[in-house]
């Protein structure tokens with residue numbers, strides 16, 4: 001017997017206030033299919049990850065919520081493979097908000113070193129202190145309450161609430177945006193706020209009410225492993241039967257009467273298939289910047305070189321991290337009308353002037369100012385060139401914090417500054433070997449010198 005489908009089953013909810021073809025949502029029947037197909041697939045294919053084990057097995061809600069929060073904050077802008085090791089070490093060191101709240105900011109920056117976007121570590125620490133000082137150690141459990149923690153946005157609050165506490169809320173991250181835009185054929189730019197709002201409504205509507213955390217993780221897992229940005233594996237996709245992007249054809253594109261704001265048909269290209277989705281608006285170009293770094297050294301009482309270091313301001317790029325002296329004001333690039341050699345000489349002269357002025361302001365007497373090279377580092381919106389100079393302090397200055405490079409590297413510094421230190425170390429070893437070479441050459445050329453060296457050798461032997 002064939003059951004007659006009720007009209008309500010296939011009815012799509014209406015989206016209000018704007019022209020809409022009604023195809024960018026899921027009917028109740030499609031929602032059920034999506035939930036069941038996705039969860040069956042997830043149960044077979046979910047990657048084993050340490051924070052998932054904790055979310056599944058930990059009985060203490062505070063430890064569970066805290067662990068999921070740590071993983072979610074670390075995973076923002078960072079690959080899963082990179083996060084695993086950092087997560088394990090972090091949880092071992094600070095298993096809960098109580099322990100984390102007692103750490104110092106310097107310890108936080110050390111533990112976060114190399115993970116990038118350093119303000120995330122500081123915010124996590126501030127959040128632990130908030131939970132301890134204001135909530136008596138109880139982790140908030142709802143999206144609304146979690147949003148009150150520093151550095152926690154709607155995505156993180158929803159992920160923690162659903163994964164750790166079973167709250168019936170959806171999540172929208174880059175993976176979910178891609179999957180939803182393909183499944184529902186949403187071709188309007190996904191960075192448009194109305195489209196983002198629509199995606200959140202979709203995510204909240206379709207989340208499985210019994211297993212919200214697993215359903216959300218399944219959506220993200222599908223985006224990360226199957227419905228990938230450039231090479232989606234549609235053949236193996238568990239939800240291909242309801243994918244609008246896969247069903248895209250010439251007839252659906254050439255529908256010039258369609259005025260739906262979410263279809264984005266004018267931009268669709270047949271030959272691109274599912275890769276038409278998601279579409280982004282125009283990107284803001286990254287800007288180029290140059291920073292002058294001065295490795296200003298002085299020998300300590302044991303004869304080791306110590307360098308002047310400083311802590312960055314508490315807000316902005318690489319907040320609170322330690323660095324070698326950076327000199328305010330950009331290194332200038334010489335005008336284009338000069339030849340290459342002339343340009344380089346002019347740049348070095350200008351840069352030396354900028355550094356000299358800065359050191360005069362600090363009242364530091366120095367010598368042997370020399371350029372050692374440049375290193376590039378790309379931040380999310382800045383292509384940064386660090387221009388490295390070295391100089392020797394004539395005497396120790398009280399106003400400057402000094403430390404060896406080994407101590408500096410474990411103090412909590414950025415990946416970019418580590419690259420600068422690597423350049424410094426390689427340029428120092430180059431100059432040492434050059435000095436050794438020139439000494440050997442001088443010795444070979446000058447018999448007098450050879451006899452002096454032999455004298456020292458013979459003294460040493462005695």
Ligand code: SF4
Pocket residue numbers: 179182183226227228232233234235237238239240243244245246274
């Ligand atoms: Fe993504 Fe292809 Fe699956 Fe559609 S069928 S959701 S495009 S992997």
